[in-house]
Amino acid sequence: MDDRVGRARGDVARRKFLAAVGITGAAALAGCSGKGIGAPVAADEPEDGGETPDATHTSPDLERWVDEVPRPGVIEPNGTKDGQPRYEVEMAEVEQKLHRDLPPTTLWGYGGQFPGPTIEAEQGEPIYVRWQNHLPDEHLLPEDPTIHDDIIPYDEPGARVVPHLHGGNVEHESDGKPQAWFTRDFERTGPDFEKKDYYYANDQPPATLWYHDHSLGITRLNVYAGLAGFYLLRNDHERALDLPTGDNEVPLVLQDRRLPTASNSDRVSGRTSSSTSASTRARRCSCTTTRRRRIAARAASRRTALNPCRRSCSSTWRPRKANGSPRSSRTN
């Protein structure tokens, strides 16, 4: 096992690129400044040097090129199962600094970090992963209970998660189907949940894969909160290509975020630990209460209505049109 892990580490080179965009809606992020976190681009800066099109939805201006590119690191197996490496990866709420000049941001991370730790695997050598949900009951971000409200128990406690290996050729029991979600310590599970230890056969060509959450109705929120990480599948052929290795192999993930500061936290769904005011916290609590009452009322009447909680909690929320798209066409 150790040989396998050691071989998988650092011997191989490739460029790693992962574009994972968890968004609460295009409008919510359309105004993100090119001066965002470590951003080397300025695609949305007006040529005349004026303000961005929607200056109310920008992250704070931050100094560029002042932080090292963070490296998520490689996770080691905790043991073996059926003779194969077995990993345990915890999902938890964490505080993490995302820029030198920002206070720590509250995130949901795999392995206590964002992005999650990299899993390195070898073609043809299966692994097991036990994904552990240790997240708080209340979501970090506001949920929209109008999405699949007929099959998602929004009014029951527990953060619903289910990890999915993006691009992986995976047996269906381990594929992270949207309705195979589970809450903390598997207290509650979705109708498609089948097993706790996911099995990844790694029977496919090597590639830069990534894992991310996939829970029905809140995939976008869970990924936005930080639940994503790399999964690198290696083999001898790739090692023979003499690509950059070790410190020269830099995993990169591009994600859109709006980051709250003391001045804009009322407009941003996420939060930083030191900028979440008491009033903001109180508002989140009352919104949750209001939301649950609203869900109960709607369940009784089966009437789809505007959600006043969402309207007050999120500047990006939009009411559904009366003749809007059917639920089944809504995606995460």
Ligand SMILES: [Cu+2]
């Ligand atoms: Cu995916």
